[in-house]
Amino acid sequence: MNARESATRILEAVDESGRHYRDSLPMIASENVLSPLVRKACDSDLHGRYAEGLPGKRYYQGCEDFDTIEEIGIESAKRVFDCSFANIQSTSGTVSNMAGLKALAEPGDTITAVSTADGGHISHARMGAVGVRGLNLITYPWIESRMEPDIDAAAALIRETEPSLALFGQSVFLFPTPLQELADAAHEVGARVMYDAAHVLGLIAGGQFQDPLREGADLMTGSSHKTFPGPQGGFLLSDSDDAKFMRKINSSVFPGVCSTYHLHHVAGKAVALAEFEAFGPDYAKDTVANAKALGAALAAEGFDVMAEERDYTASHQVLTRHGDPDSGTGRDAAALLEEAGIITNMNMLPGDTKAMAPSGLRLGVPELTRLGMGVDEMQDVAGFFASVLIAGDDPAKVKQDVSEFKSGFLEVGYCFEPGPAYPGL
Ligand SMILES: Cc1ncc(COP(=O)(O)O)c(C=O)c1O
Incomplete structure (x- = not known):
């Protein structure tokens, strides 16, 4: 690849990455989308x-x-x-x-x-x-x-x-x-x-x-x-x-x-x-409500959700365990979910000692919330998880359903001028 081709390929990959996120459920707890302003x-x-x-x-x-x-x-x-x-x-x-x-x-x-x-x-x-x-x-x-x-x-x-x-x-x-x-x-x-x-x-x-x-x-x-x-x-x-x-x-x-x-x-x-002064309190409230709803919905689907006795979470995160400590089952679950258009990260949970082979997933709802999903949609999201990880449905088929579901949530809210979350894609 010559230098010009490198630049072209990089810009193609930038757009591909944007489309990947646009068509997926981005659930990395540390990520979010920018408002248009x-x-x-x-x-x-x-x-x-x-x-x-x-x-x-x-x-x-x-x-x-x-x-x-x-x-x-x-x-x-x-x-x-x-x-x-x-x-x-x-x-x-x-x-x-x-x-x-x-x-x-x-x-x-x-x-x-x-x-x-x-x-x-x-x-x-x-x-x-x-x-x-x-x-x-x-x-x-x-x-x-x-x-x-x-x-x-x-x-x-x-x-x-x-x-x-x-x-x-x-x-x-x-x-x-x-x-x-x-x-x-x-x-x-x-x-x-x-x-x-x-x-x-x-x-x-x-x-x-x-x-x-x-x-x-x-x-x-x-x-x-x-x-x-x-x-x-x-x-x-x-x-x-x-x-x-x-x-x-x-x-x-x-x-x-x-x-x-x-x-x-x-x-x-x-x-x-400035936008947070106007919209932040509602956004924060909705984020925590969604995380709690997701924790409960995943538990209802049969997942092992951490901290059940404390109602799963008081933040924007939910943790799920997918097997014995150090079994790598969190890593495998994250890989399978990505095939189905759900982007998460594997995470060590109590008992795990291997960062690259943990048993857990850390899930976050800040981006889904910002795109307008509420507690009802958290049931749908938990359903997609169950379809891939419990029912064993074909991830490629679930990916189509996820993409169609996500197409209803492409606008950033909680800001002065709501607009496309993935502009130009
Ligand atoms: C507790 C904590 N501190 C610091 C950081 C680092 O933040 P940044 O990625 O903005 O450097 C993170 C990242 O996720 C974090 O979880």
């Missing part, structure tokens, strides 16, 4: 620009209009997340965490966090940002049946190990963290508390999950593109009134971990924040 901001001249610094204090000329954008975005973020400080520059949830770890811990310090086996994110692990910052990691005792830290044991661990930073939040995140008691223990030993809301940020802002900044978190980080439905990027949020602390957070983002911080995405985030 957010897409417009992202696809702008800002894509090529730099604005190092903060509004009004730039190292480059040409930033006057971007100052307006970032200032409006910061003020919206403070209202949406009900906080006194917002940095909207970071380019992802991981980058937000790197900035938070830089601001709140020094190399060699001890940090407590949720282990990746219990649902913590790789950026909370030695293989990720925690390791990059050279921190000594201790993980919380965990209650598998409740999918949350063992409060008493975790509080005792914090008091005993006296970390500089207690980090909370997960990638597998069904239920709110019992934060207040653990934050109290952390503050007692002089530790800062950071809550990683990457997955649940939109649910928090919409009043549907927990309120970490009122429950003891000094800093909340998050992605801007999961349950918060903006472009890919991140936030750092705090309700502190300590000017020095806020300066430290800002400087840990720039110049700490970002030089350019993707101005087109900052503009997209600012538009998404």
Whole structure:
């Protein structure tokens, strides 16, 4: 393939990928679609620009209009997340965490966090940002049946190990963290508390999950593109009134971990924040209602849905188990579902030790909800799962049914100008 052919082939694959998602049920819990206005901001001249610094204090000329954008975005973020400080520059949830770890811990310090086996994110692990910052990691005792830290044991661990930073939040995140008691223990030993809301940020802002900044978190980080439905990027949020602390957070983002911080995405985030002010609470409520409905519907179809005794979920996620730990049955189920036009991810569940051969699936409803599906449609979605994974129907045939079903849900809602979710395809 010559260079021109490479470019052509790449653009064909871009469209193929879009059509794949258009015709499927995208159920990756960390994904979402852009509203038309957010897409417009992202696809702008800002894509090529730099604005190092903060509004009004730039190292480059040409930033006057971007100052307006970032200032409006910061003020919206403070209202949406009900906080006194917002940095909207970071380019992802991981980058937000790197900035938070830089601001709140020094190399060699001890940090407590949720282990990746219990649902913590790789950026909370030695293989990720925690390791990059050279921190000594201790993980919380965990209650598998409740999918949350063992409060008493975790509080005792914090008091005993006296970390500089207690980090909370997960990638597998069904239920709110019992934060207040653990934050109290952390503050007692002089530790800062950071809550990683990457997955649940939109649910928090919409009043549907927990309120970490009122429950003891000094800093909340998050992605801007999961349950918060903006472009890919991140936030750092705090309700502190300590000017020095806020300066430290800002400087840990720039110049700490970002030089350019993707101005087109900052503009997209600012538009998404404005849309969230108008539509976010309804979106968050509908997302959680759909996840609960999906959990119940899958259980009714005969699936082993985690946390039955807690009504399956209080977030945007549902977990299903498909066989014995380490059996690879989650991986096999994900592959079969994709053949049927349902995009999910395999996931380790309690007892699994092999990340590439787990027994579980993690399912998310943020995108389906944004496209207008409600609790009734969750019954249909569960029916497709049962058809492929329980009845053993031909995935190619189910794929046609899924595609036809999906053709009724191609418009992004919860935004100022609802429009095509997969434009131009
Ligand atoms: C808890 C948690 N933190 C951080 C991240 C990283 O976010 P990003 O993909 O925006 O870097 C994720 C990603 O899913 C996550 O689940």
